[in-house]
Structure formats: C-alpha cells, structure tokens
Amino acid sequence: MKGDEAANEEVQVVVFAPFGRDASVLKRIAEDHGMAAVAIEDLTELAHAIGNEAFVLVLTEESLRGKMIEVLRDGLRRQPVWASMPTLLLLDEVDRPSETLSLIRSLEPAIDCLIMQRPARGGEIGSALRRLVRDRQRQWQVRDQIIRYEEQQVHLKFLLRELDHRVKNVLAKVRAIVSLTSRQATDLSTFVTSFSDRIQALSRAHEALAGDYHEPATLRQLVQESLAPFLDQTASNATITGPRVLLWPQGALSLSMMLHELATNAAKYGAFSVGTGHVDVRWSVAEEAEARLLTLEWNESGGPELGPIERRGFGTLVIDRIAAQEMDGRVKMDFARTGLHVTAIIPLPPADSIRAAL
Numbered sequence: 001m002k003g004d005e006a007a008n009e010e011v012q013v014v015v016f017a018p019f020g021r022d023a024s025v026l027k028r029i030a031e032d033h034g035m036a037a038v039a040i041e042d043l044t045e046l047a048h049a050i051g052n053e054a055f056v057l058v059l060t061e062e063s064l065r066g067k068m069i070e071v072l073r074d075g076l077r078r079q080p081v082w083a084s085m086p087t088l089l090l091l092d093e094v095d096r097p098s099e100t101l102s103l104i105r106s107l108e109p110a111i112d113c114l115i116m117q118r119p120a121r122g123g124e125i126g127s128a129l130r131r132l133v134r135d136r137q138r139q140w141q142v143r144d145q146i147i148r149y150e151e152q153q154v155h156l157k158f159l160l161r162e163l164d165h166r167v168k169n170v171l172a173k174v175r176a177i178v179s180l181t182s183r184q185a186t187d188l189s190t191f192v193t194s195f196s197d198r199i200q201a202l203s204r205a206h207e208a209l210a211g212d213y214h215e216p217a218t219l220r221q222l223v224q225e226s227l228a229p230f231l232d233q234t235a236s237n238a239t240i241t242g243p244r245v246l247l248w249p250q251g252a253l254s255l256s257m258m259l260h261e262l263a264t265n266a267a268k269y270g271a272f273s274v275g276t277g278h279v280d281v282r283w284s285v286a287e288e289a290e291a292r293l294l295t296l297e298w299n300e301s302g303g304p305e306l307g308p309i310e311r312r313g314f315g316t317l318v319i320d321r322i323a324a325q326e327m328d329g330r331v332k333m334d335f336a337r338t339g340l341h342v343t344a345i346i347p348l349p350p351a352d353s354i355r356a357a358l
Contacts, residue, residue, distance in 0.1 A: 006293075017063055026090075029122045033130065038100075047123065057086065058129070059089050061092060088114050089117060169264040172264060183275050199229075218247065219296075222247070224260075240282075241283075245294060251346055331345075
C-alpha cells in the first residue's frame with residue numbers, strides 16, 4: 001500500500017441516534033463541514049459500521065441501551081489491533097458520574113471517545129468530528145506501516161531462504177568440482193591446476209550474477225559461463241547448440257540465474273555428478289507476428305537414474321519464478337528416469353530495441 005494512500009481514503013461519519021431529530025441534525029452538521037455522513041437506525045447496520053475501519057461513529061446518550069451495548073462491545077473486539085473506534089458521544093451532563101461514562105471508560109482503549117455536553121453548537125460538533133477524522137487517518141497510517149512491515153518481513157524471509165539456498169549451491173558446486181577434477185587428474189600438480197582454473201571459472205560466473213549486465217551479452221556466453229566449472233578437460237560432457245541471440249540486460253541476468261540453478265542441480269544430483277553424464281543445451285528463436293520467442297532446452301543424460309520427485313525443491317521454485325515473473329515466460333520440467341529435461345519458452349524484445357538499450 002502506498003504511503004499516501006491513507007490520506008486519499010474517505011472517512012464516513014455514521015450517526016446512530018434513534019430517537020427524535022438528533023440523527024438528521026447531526027448528519028447535516030457533518031455534511032455542512034465537508035464530511036460524508038449517514039444516519040442509521042438498525043443494529044445490524046451499526047454492527048457493520050463498528051467493524052468497518054472507514055467510519056467515525058456519533059452516538060447519543062440514550063442510544064447506549066440494551067442490545068446496543070452488546071453490539072458495541074462485540075464490534076470493538078473485532079477491530080484490527082491498530083484500530084481504536086473514533087467516537088463522538090453527546091451527553092446531557094458530562095460532569096456527573098453515570099453508567100454511560102463508566103461504560104465508555106470500560107471500553108477504552110478500543111474506543112477513542114470524545115465526549116460533548118448537549119446542547120452543543122454546530123461549529124463545535126463539526127470541529128470535534130474533524131478531529132476524529134484526523135485520528136482515523138492517523139490510524140490508517142499506522143495500518144499502512146504495519147502492512148509494509150509485514151510485506152518486508154515476507155520479502156526478507158524469502159531473501160534469507162534464497163541466500164541459504166545459494167550458499168548451499170556454492171558448496172555443492174565446489175564438491176562437484178573436486179569430484180570431477182579428482183577423476184581426471186593424474187597427479188597432485190595437475191589436480192591443483194585444474195581445480196584452481198575451475199574455481200576461477202565459478203568465481204567469474206558468480207561475479208556476473210552479482211553485478212549488472214551493461215555490456216552486450218549473448219545466450220551462448222551465458223551458457224558457457226554457467227557450464228564452465230563443470231566441463232571435463234575436453235568439454236565432452238556438454239554440448240551447446242543454437243544461433244546467436246543478443247540479450248537485453250535484465251534478460252541476461254535472469255537467464256544466467258536460471259542456467260546456474262540448472263547447472264547446480266546437475267552437479268548435485270544429475271549429469272555433472274558422475275563421469276558418464278552429459279548435458280545438452282540447445283535453443284532456437286521463432287519469429288512470431290508480434291514477438292520473438294526463444295525456446296531453450298536443457299537435456300541431461302548418462303547421470304544417476306532419477307527416482308520419483310516427492311516435492312518441488314527451492315531451486316525449482318526459483319526457476320519457475322524467474323521464467324514467469326521476470327521474463328514473462330513459461331517453463332516445463334520433466335524429471336525423467338534417464339535425466340532432467342527442461343524446456344523454457346521466453347518472449348524476446350525486438351533485436352533493434354535490445355541494441356538500442358545497450
């Protein structure tokens with residue numbers, strides 16, 4: 001909710017004075033002072049008004065009788081934690097102890113009650129109502145702050161979960177690099193050199209993810225960066241096929257994140273976790289009437305046989321979120337026994353607009 005939204009919401013004055021002409025007179029005073037107002041006589045309407053955060057309530061002493069008190073208590077109990085019902089109460093005598101005053105005091109702080117003695121001039125009543133309207137608007141500001149805080153907490157929890165996920169991914173990548181390098185190295189010196197090269201490749205890939213893409217990037221570059229830490233000495237455990245595709249800055253970042261998720265998954269559980277595995281990455285671009293569609297395929301083979309997937313992991317959720325929310329695309333993931341197969345279909349901006357943005 002926007003910070004100034006509370007100021008743009010309208011407060012309605014609700015008058016509950018079921019005897020005599022009080023209701024019509026009080027309603028007219030509120031309207032004369034530029035406030036929307038309504039007079040009600042039904043307890044069901046009153047219960048709705050008390051539970052609605054958009055109202056300021058006006059009561060007369062004689063209205064606080066019988067079932068009305070139960071309705072008032074129940075409505076106040078159901079208010080949000082940030083709310084305190086702004087209420088103007090008109091009494092015949094404010095200086096004398098009474099059951100009405102005792103009732104109001106017992107309801108505080110759920111009720112924000114301003115008490116006036118009758119008879120009161122229209123200007124005094126109008127000023128009191130404007131004060132109560134401002135009180136309600138301040139309550140809305142508190143409500144908005146609570147909503148923003150809760151939204152921030154949800155976002156923070158997601159970021160912490162994603163951070164935990166990415167740290168574990170980095171460690172999984174390092175373990176996979178150690179395993180891959182040890183299978184291929186013939187001596188310690190070869191192992192150290194190869195391991196260092198792969199860690200450097202991993203570092204470059206993460207630097208690209210952490211920074212902004214301002215330079216022209218091609219899809220092939222992103223795929224090569226993502227796979228580099230896991231390729232064997234002859235790069236025979238991966239195949240990269242597809243035409244030259246120039247990417248817009250945000251698209252490059254989003255695709256890079258998706259490819260790193262797939263590569264990490266392959267290193268943990270799939271084709272890159274064993275020496276016999278192979279990853280085939282290919283893509284094509286279809287020129288539609290109003291858009292260009294990129295079809296990106298990731299196919300694994302030769303890895304461990306996949307068992308039934310009982311639940312979607314966080315990495316899978318990240319891939320879905322990136323494809324749908326960040327690139328307005330869609331992704332299909334098939335966890336076949338022979339290996340993971342992923343197809344992502346992503347709309348591309350016109351090539352001319354990408355060049356102009358770079």
